[in-house]
Amino acid sequence: MKRLLSASSRRARLAIASVLLGGAASSFALNTATIVSSALSPDCIEYRVVGICYWLFCTWTGCTVRTSVKVRHYVPDAVVSSYSNTGENPWVEVRAMSTPNPTAQAGGDGTTNHDNENNLAKFKNADVIGHPGGYVFSQFASSFGYSCEGAGTAFMPYLLSTLDTIAWRYNIPEAFYPEALIPGRREIGTRTGLNLWGNVYARGGFLHQTDDHKSGAVVAQRAGDVVTRRNQIHVYQPLLANSRDGYWPAGALMETDASTGKWQPLTPTLSNSCVVFPHSGSLTQAQQGDYAWALWRPYACCQRRGQVFLGSVDFN
Template sequence: MKCARLRRTGIATILLTAASSSFALNTATIVSSTLSPSCLEYRVVGICYWLFCTPFGCSVRTSTKVRHYIPDAVVSNYSNTGENPWLEVRAMSAPNVTAQAGGDGTTNHDNESNMAKFKNADVIGHPGGHVFGQFASTSGYACKGAGTAFMPYLLSTLDTVAWRYNVPEAVYPEALIPGMREIGARSTFNLWGTVYPRGGFLHQVDDYKAGAVVAQRAGDIVTRRGQLHVYQPLLANSQPGYWPAGALEESNALSGKWQELTPRLSNSCVVFPHSEPLTQAQQGDYAWALWRPYSCCERRGQTFFGSTDFN
């Protein structure tokens, strides 16, 4: 078992390294990125109990409860409208009459440190479901995620009022009160930005950090229902023996984590803020895979009695 796991890790590393040599982000690169044991984080976490009945009587059966992460979506953000770094889906977010241009606001001063940036954002279903399913199943029983491959869950070019004008989120308490819903902390001098207002504008000198904040905003929207945005919720419903991921929370790996796809392909996952190297994109375009935690157990009866989690 240990040798097999080492082989899988070696194969994943080779494929990820090979994919990272390509500058353009394409579907093949994204699919290969799912072979990440670090992001998968497969664990046996408990036992489930099922009532199994036949015409001859009933008995209680058990099954193993597992927990692992699933790459539900690719979250892209980019400065110039229509230039999603994921080439095959670029046409989904072409400029329209309400969403054009983009880029940074600047006074052209060399010493400028308060630059207004703008990023478009797209949340599209991760295309690596089949490959990931095969990879995850080698560890044991695997859960199903909420994402559908190539499904657009948020396209900021169709969410113009909220994304470009911050209506109505500019007047939300989270957007007006310092210290609420922040990525990082002022006390540690590591504040990357604020989650609210969840639009494309922010002030951040570092372009990578600006992209990360916008990605967190987009992920925050699609993992909640009833938001005043044009989007589709990226959520699954609970079922007996199945516990899907809930709302994404900043700096909380138990709600989701990020795998950088471009400008640098990473074989591990992080939360924002992080201490990993920050690779600046030449054209201001970034993409991350959003991995979300799911728990499930194999159905072994007609009625689910409950589960016991290990400490």
């Protein structure tokens, strides 16, 4: 088990992380260096010691039970971009992954005569690409103690909407799912609370929403919903890890539930904290209709200290 740092050392490291993240926030374009720096977020990692694991350790002289600390924290698995113009992912280094093709071109609003009309149809492309800050984040997380591995691989495309044309641009077959037809099912926000951002289904690029930032957030949630499940009728790769002894990976992402995942804004403004949709913070509108978030997901793990895993006990 890695030695836990003292409180003063931890505060010093967090201060350094905040300075680095603040420097990244001044960058104009969203590039890989900015995204890597954004992984140094004390708020998003939410590191916790949550329990104890028990291991059976055996040698030729006999067997003993050993223990290790069980920890839980969030990991930035992917960068989820939601943008209006096909081929113009705001993360500049990965734009070549989602260029226009014969089945996926153009984008944007369906009509523009009135910005506030309730039937304004918007369209967003979406890309889910592995977060590039894995090594930097691993070093940062290790400063708290033992750290868990995420499911994401840097620069791996998990979903590119330009390759998912039938589902993303025509909503086939999800337009006919109960979640898409019945009001109140799988919605981001509530109608009674007057803060409804949109519906998760059908998980495609079209929606009706007068606020462009909210539109981008809803589409990002849809993309995250797809990649964190297996056997979906989309062209994608699951962003999931398999559980094993002493390792409990993140599962399916659910809207409004921070225990399944949360979002760190990257552009048009970079934040050092994470949110779930909907939220009450300021909503900066992107001039080109392009937004990006880091998707942080929760993992729990403990250090292996024997040949046989006997189980774990959580403090709560």
